[in-house]
Amino acid sequence: MNPADRYVPRRRPRTRLAVALFAIVAAVLSALAPDAGAEYGDVVINNYSDGAGMRPVVFPHWFHRVRYRCKVCHADLGFQFKAGGNQINMVKIIDGQFCGGCHNGDIAWSVENCNLCHSGKPGTLTQVHESTTSQIASPPARVTAK
Amino acid sequence: MTPLRGSSLHGRTAALALALVAAFAAPGARAQGKAVYDQACGVCHNAGIVGAPKLGDAKAWEPRIKQGVPALYAVALGGKGGMPARGGNLNLSDTQVKSAVDYIVSQAKVRATTAVASAPPAAAPAPATRTAAAVASTPAAQSPPASALPTSAAQPPAAPAATAPTDPPASSVAKFAPGPTTVAAAVPVRAPVSGAQANAFNRLLRPPAQRNLPPAEDGIHDPANDGTQLLQPPLEAFGALPRSNAGNRVDWVKALAETRIQPRVDRVDPKAEAVVMDLNIVREVKGSMPDVVYPHKQHTEWLDCSNCHPAIFVPQKGANQISMAGILLGEKCGVCHGKVAFPVSECRLCHSKPKPTAATAAPAR
Numbered sequence: 001m002n003p004a005d006r007y008v009p010r011r012r013p014r015t016r017l018a019v020a021l022f023a024i025v026a027a028v029l030s031a032l033a034p035d036a037g038a039e040y041g042d043v044v045i046n047n048y049s050d051g052a053g054m055r056p057v058v059f060p061h062w063f064h065r066v067r068y069r070c071k072v073c074h075a076d077l078g079f080q081f082k083a084g085g086n087q088i089n090m091v092k093i094i095d096g097q098f099c100g101g102c103h104n105g106d107i108a109w110s111v112e113n114c115n116l117c118h119s120g121k122p123g124t125l126t127q128v129h130e131s132t133t134s135q136i137a138s139p140p141a142r143v144t145a146k
Numbered sequence: 147m148t149p150l151r152g153s154s155l156h157g158r159t160a161a162l163a164l165a166l167v168a169a170f171a172a173p174g175a176r177a178q179g180k181a182v183y184d185q186a187c188g189v190c191h192n193a194g195i196v197g198a199p200k201l202g203d204a205k206a207w208e209p210r211i212k213q214g215v216p217a218l219y220a221v222a223l224g225g226k227g228g229m230p231a232r233g234g235n236l237n238l239s240d241t242q243v244k245s246a247v248d249y250i251v252s253q254a255k256v257r258a259t260t261a262v263a264s265a266p267p268a269a270a271p272a273p274a275t276r277t278a279a280a281v282a283s284t285p286a287a288q289s290p291p292a293s294a295l296p297t298s299a300a301q302p303p304a305a306p307a308a309t310a311p312t313d314p315p316a317s318s319v320a321k322f323a324p325g326p327t328t329v330a331a332a333v334p335v336r337a338p339v340s341g342a343q344a345n346a347f348n349r350l351l352r353p354p355a356q357r358n359l360p361p362a363e364d365g366i367h368d369p370a371n372d373g374t375q376l377l378q379p380p381l382e383a384f385g386a387l388p389r390s391n392a393g394n395r396v397d398w399v400k401a402l403a404e405t406r407i408q409p410r411v412d413r414v415d416p417k418a419e420a421v422v423m424d425l426n427i428v429r430e431v432k433g434s435m436p437d438v439v440y441p442h443k444q445h446t447e448w449l450d451c452s453n454c455h456p457a458i459f460v461p462q463k464g465a466n467q468i469s470m471a472g473i474l475l476g477e478k479c480g481v482c483h484g485k486v487a488f489p490v491s492e493c494r495l496c497h498s499k500p501k502p503t504a505a506t507a508a509p510a511r
Contacts, residue, residue, distance in 0.1 A: 115373025
């Protein structure tokens with residue numbers, strides 16, 4: 001499930017509606033599913049961001065693959081196929097590694113645009129979204145009557 | 147309440163329920179443990195896949211918990227049998243894995259208490275278990291076991307049959323795998339199930355998410371962040387591209403072949419051309435499924451030889467052990483398919499070569 005869920009209540013007044021239905025609905029929660037529908041392949045990178053008080057980074061594969069083949073990042077720039085597996089930090093980026101290979105104000109907009117990369121909900125765990133594991137059904141809740 | 151409408155509320159209410167529980171019973175640690183569990187452990191431990199002890203199954207957990215929580219940490223970190231090191235998610239820190247173990251332990255205890263004393267006071271189990279978990283987690287907190295070398299222990303579980311049936315139907319989309327049982331255990335107040343709800347039309351199928359949502363609504367971007375508003379909504383980009391039935395719902399192979407997109411092959415040089423190799427490898431599949439044709443052409447359009455060889459595949463026909471169970475867990479073809487390239491639900495894109503001896507089942511008459 002999307003851990004960002006924990007943050008849902010404080011951001012939406014709509015949850016009040018849910019409060020009203022709480023007693024009824026709590027019993028049939030077939031899912032802790034957030035009504036999130038992250039785009040397939042979006043990667044949240046949050047090894048250090050939360051700890052540093054920044055929003056987690058959201059990397060959209062779909063947007064980049066319109067512009068680049070996988071090899072540019074995963075062979076030429078050396079990104080490992082592993083969400084969070086590259087120990088990316090800001091020093092590496094300003095030195096032209098990882099995102100900094102392109103986000104340098106020359107090929108693509110530069111690092112001053114913190115909030116374009118650091119755009120995730122606080123607390124979202126590092127992961128690639130909508131992956132196979134999130135598609136596998138889990139057993140429904142077995143709740144006994146009071 | 148209609149299932150559809152209800153389902154969108156479930157999510158919110160579930161979130162709320164979780165938040166309430168977190169607020170009253172176990173702030174921080176418990177919530178993290180659950181989040182990690184849902185992300186990395188629930189796939190196997192919710193349903194008992196490949197022999198994993200089920201969450202909340204007191205009988206299965208009791209003998210294990212008796213070994214002491216540090217022993218459980220050691221297995222969770224280092225792996226054992228079908229249990230991959232860190233649940234196969236090597237990104238998880240020691241603390242995260244341990245918090246998930248604490249959560250599992252707390253659930254086993256909650257269930258056990260409930261089973262013995264059939265009417266526990268509403269809020270009692272949670273705080274009790276929190277203390278237990280918190281105490282248990284302190285002594286071992288700093289000592290990763292010697293066996294924690296992740297790669298050595300991370301083997302694929304050897305039971306394809308166990309994972310295959312849990313495959314989602316091709317039409318299932320874009321919803322997270324929830325950890326529902328955990329809610330039942332975590333919510334202190336239990337409401338009765340009305341008959342209608344127990345017989346909801348879709349019990350397991352998660353409702354179709356709205357697809358290709360704009361960033362501010364997709365659940366992972368923070369709508370309160372000004373940068374979020376500047377990001378491109380996927381549908382704006384996908385409008386001109388050939389569609390497909392899964393993943394981004396874009397047929398990337400076709401989009402490229404028809405030059406609807408011209409992704410660069412080089413970081414700076416827009417004219418560099420891909421080194422494309424046209425070599426099909428047929429992998430025979432036991433049973434009724436059509437054989438798999440692995441096409442180098444479509445892959446080398448996007449990828450470099452070094453992306454696959456030798457780290458993922460030894461470049462020799464038949465030299466690699468590939469199974470659907472592994473693919474579902476993110477190995478071999480599953481490194482990309484089910485993550486970024488088209489998802490595993492699209493069986494026929496891979497299983498594309500019909501068997502010479504037509505093995506297709508004839509309809510029973």
